[in-house]
Amino acid sequence: MTQRTARLRLLLWLYGNANIAGCVLALAGPGLFLAGIIDSGWLAITLGLYAVGYLAAPRSPALEREIQDSLTTQETLERLDTVIAAARPHLTAEMSAHLDGVRTSVLEVLPRLASSATPDANAFTVR
Secondary structure: OOOHHHHHHHHHOOOHHHHHHHHHHHHHHHHHHHHHOEOOEHHHHHHHHHHHHHHOOOHHHHHHHHHHHHHHHHHHHHHHHHHHHHHHHHHHHHHHHHHHHHHHHHHHHHHHHHHOOOOOOOOOOOO
C-alpha cells in the first residue's frame, strides 16, 4: 500500500461522512444564534456541535478505498511500464512490438480522457 498524499488525505476528510455530518450539525449553531435562543458562546457551541457530528458519523471505508485506488495519469503510465517491463522477457519480438504499440496508444489517449470536460462513467474501463 502506498503512502497517502496530502491531497488524498484532504479528499478523504472533506468527502468523509464524519466531516459532512459535522458540518450539517454545526449549522445549527448559527441557526440557534440567529433565532435568539443562544447569545454569547455561539461559536463554542457551533464547534461542539461539529465535534459531536464528526464523532457520531459512521465511517465509509468503501469511499476511502475508491479515492485511494484512483490513479493519476502519470501513476497509471508508471504502472503500465512496470507490467510491460515484467512481461517483456517472456515475449517474442513481434509480441514486444505489439505491446509497445499498445503503450503508445495508451500514452496518447489517457491524457485526453483525464482532461475531458464531460465525465463519462465508461472512460476508464481498462485497469
